[in-house]
Structure formats: structure tokens, C-alpha cells
Amino acid sequence: MPYTLLAGGYRSSIAALAFDPAAGTLTKVSDAHTPINPSWLEHAPAKNTFYAVSEDETNGTVFSAVVNDDGVQVTSERKTHGGPCHVHVNKDGSGIVVANYVGGSVLHIPTNADGTLSTTSESPVLSLPFPYENSPKPNPARQDAPHAHQVLEGENGLLYVFDLGSDRIYHVIRQGESGLKVVDWNQCAPGFGPRHGVVSHDGKLLYVLGELGHAVTAFDIPSTHDYHPVFAPVGIIPPSVPEGYSGSMDAAEITLHPNDPRTLYVSNRLELDASKANPTLPPIQERQVGDAVAVLRLKANGKGVESVSFVRTNCDTIRAFQISADGKYAAVAGQQNELVEVYEIGGDKHDQWKLVAAAPVDRVTDFIWL
């Protein structure tokens, strides 16, 4: 059965790609104009409807869109009052919450029954606290201010807001129709830079990816700022990167296999630029063809990592990868080399990926599988 993928990124359109597993083909069927830099996409409850941020450091927006045979059509758009990088869709279908990386804030916008964004209502912008305001920043270049990077929903509407700038995952609740309030947080190690996370299948653990720490850790659910991680950070840099080069790499995406609570995938970025970014170190001799996805095999109780292996792709700078809902395929994009690849996921631990289709698409930073 053919699959459809939508690909957004640092471009001014969203591409619809048809993936036919039987034929081994990935074909661009449309590429419809949208607001600039549709860099993150999320499904809406209504079929063939989705939301995306339009990433701009000062004039960011979020928009709703539908997709049909003619491609993507934008149906509504709102300002986010910051530079957005992620949009979350409330589980109860009541609205969306945007994470503004630039501005370090979150904003709730209710949605209408047809999936469009309300034009009359939104929460006040919730600016995240900044614990490093009057103290040395662990990573001054990246932690100059709060930087909200993802909003993830747990149970009972609790929102986890990953703040790369503050080394915290804020716990945020909704108040009234659309207010937002910080009620607690999980504290990561200084300089960890929490970017994205995922809740374990049983809902008991929050796995957290540190973009700046190049590692994964986890917190109990529920837990408060007094809790320590349930395991120390486990690195995700491939062995092909010699000691000392990791500082110029940025981890990006984390996801669990949908049918296997013990297999966690994490993407690396910028391995191909590592020599250029570290001119004082001896150049890396063995040049890779693309970045690697780390496969973390979790312990049976989820509270530790048994092993880390790597899948080598041909994609340069993997900001985007998404697993199909049936768990059979991984779509991976190279933001810098204009390449989208689809891998078939095999092996009893879902750690064997076989390249089955590819297509050129420029500057892709996120997908959704329809």
C-alpha cells in the first residue's frame, strides 16, 4: 500500500511525497506554496488537516492547512509573538501550543471545529523563567536566554516544555480557556540543552535528548525539580567522530519505535562538517557519507540503556526523521544535502535499517506521515 509523507523545512512550500514500498519509489507529487520556513508539522485531529510553524526569528506564525490531491492549502494563520520552532496539538482537540525558540515562550491558541485557528482568542504569551539570568551560562553561545524547543503532553493535560537555554523541562498547565502557567520543572545537568523528549509507552518515564550534551537521560513521571534523572546521560555520538569533535555536533530528534517500548532512536547532525568546525584539531581522515541515527536499546524496565548502535545514512544534518505509524519505515532528511531517504526497519530489536527509496527534496527539517 502506498504511503504519503508531507515534508516541510527551510523553504517556502510543503512537499507531498508518495512512497510505494512495492516499487521502491519515493516521488514528489506536489510542492505547494506556504508561509516561509514551515519547519515543524503536526497532525490535527481532523483527517488530512495539520498545523505548521512558519519559522522567522521576529515575525513567526503558526498556520493550519489541509492536504488533498492538489497538495497543501493553508486555511488559517496566526502570529506566535516570537520565533517558533515547534507546535503541539492538544490531545483533547481544543487547541495548539507553540514553542517560541526565539523569545523563550509558549502560547496557546484554541482551534475551531474545522481545525482552523481561532481568530478571536489566545493565551497571554508565557515567557519562561531564566535561572541563568545572573549567573555564568554553561554554554554562553547557546544558553544566552530561555529557548523553548518542544511542547509534549503527558497525562491530564500536563505539558512538558523543553527549554534548551535553561537546562530545564518546565511543567506547564492550562488554566481556564487558554491560560498557561509553570508549576514545576525537571532539572538537567548544566549545559545539557534539553531539546526534545518522548514519553515511554507505559507513561512512567520521560526520555530527554540534550542537543548540547549529545546524550539521552530520563526522568520519572511524575517527578519534580527535586528529582534526579533515573539514569546518567548516555552519549549518542557515533564512534566515527574522534574525541574532541563532538562540541560542533547538534543532536536533533528522538523517538520511540511505536511497537517496541525498548527501542529509542536519536538523530545526529553536522558530522560531515566536524573537521571544518574544529580547525585546530587534526582533520578527520575517514569521511562519512551522511549523519548517523543512534539506536538505544533500553533495559526491560526502561530505566537504563543496554546498548547503543548506529545506522549510517546518506543524509547530511538529520533534523528530521519520523517513523511510520505501523513501525515499518523511517523517513530521514538531510537538511544540507537536499535528500530524503526511506528505510525499512527490521531486526528483532528494530535496529536494522535497509534503504528502500530516496528522492531529492531541499532543506527538509520535519515530516508527517499521513
Ligand SMILES: O=C1O[C@H](COP(=O)(O)O)[C@@H](O)[C@H](O)[C@H]1O
Ligand atoms: O538559533 C536558532 O536555532 C533554532 C533551532 O534550530 P534547530 O535547527 O536547532 O532546530 C531556530 O528555531 C532559530 O530560528 C534559530 O535562531
